[in-house]
Amino acid sequence: MPTELSVNLNAVAMLRNRRDLPWPDVVHFGRIALRSGAHGLTVHPRPDQRHIRFSDLPDIRHLIDTEFPAAEFNIEGYPTEEFLALVAAHRPEQVTLVPDDPSQPTSDHGWDFSADAALLKDVVARLKGQGARVSLFADAEPGAMAAAAATGCDRIELYTGPYGATFADPAAAEAEAARLGATARAAASLGLGVNAGHDLTVANLPRLVSHIPELAEVSIGHGLTADALEYGMAETVRRFVSACAGRSPVPTGQG
Structure with missing residues (x-):
């Protein structure tokens, strides 16, 4: 199966939040992304709402449900009760749990699956009981995958x-x-699906895909939004979809 692209909308929301204005419109750019070949949309609603606001979530859920029913909504974050309540209210197809401190500017490490085993087992069971696929943020440590699988999660990212x-x-x-x-091979051998994300670009995706043929999904925000300033959102998504297939993107205006 080809690697799917989930477009992270946090960077779009961050630009919007610089002013007390409704643009750039997060839902509008999510619609463009899905029309252009993205499989889903990702958001990370942090407690201070400096990127995606809690009020964005029902609008993104509505966009997917009414216009792109085959697409997926992925909500990522640290499993506080506030976060878990947002998940319960907006029913994402996938929840990606990250071990972030609220003050972190961005996710920068995976879970310690042994130290956090009790927390993760409880939260994973809770989320799966609501019908969500659960993915856990993971460092590149093959030896940690058995402990990841023991949490009951469906995938690692x-x-x-x-x-x-x-x-x-x-x-x-x-x-x-x-x-x-x-x-990824260690995870797959234990029955886990494999996602990936952080600082991925059209330049480095083909190499990653060649090393991880089982890669189910990539979630990309910063690099994709940066490219959209040059190519526009629709063309940028097409370029990333091509890179997810292991191909160098067709130069803009050609093909």
Whole structure:
């Protein structure tokens, strides 16, 4: 199966939140993304609402339900009771749990599956009881996958920040991709699906996909939104979909 693209709308929301104005419109750009080939939309509603606001969630849910019923809504965050209440209210197809401190600017590490086993088992069971697929943010550590599987989760989401940071060093990029690939194989051998996200670009996605043929989904926000400033959202999504298939994107205006 091809790797699916979920477009993270947080960076669009961050631009909107710089002013007390309704643009850029998060739902509008979500609609463009889904029309252009994205499989789903991702949001990370942080407690301070500095990116996605809680009030955005019903509008995104409505967009998917009424216009793109085959698409998926992915809500990610740390499992506070406030977060879990948002999930229960808006019924995402997938919930991605991350071990973030509320003050972190962005997710920057995976779960310690052994230390956090009790918390994760409880929350995973709770979310699966509501019908959600549950994915857990994970570092590239093959040996940690047995503990991840023991939580009862459906998937892991590989944290690809260290891989993204190798953009100027091809040898380091290959080494990081190999580590991610080994972790994905370990996860798959235990029956876990594999997602990935963080600092992924059209340039580094083909290498990642080649190392992880079982990669089900990538969630991309920052790099995709940056490219949209140059190419527009529709063309950018098409470029990322092409990269998810392991192909170099067709130059804009061609093909």
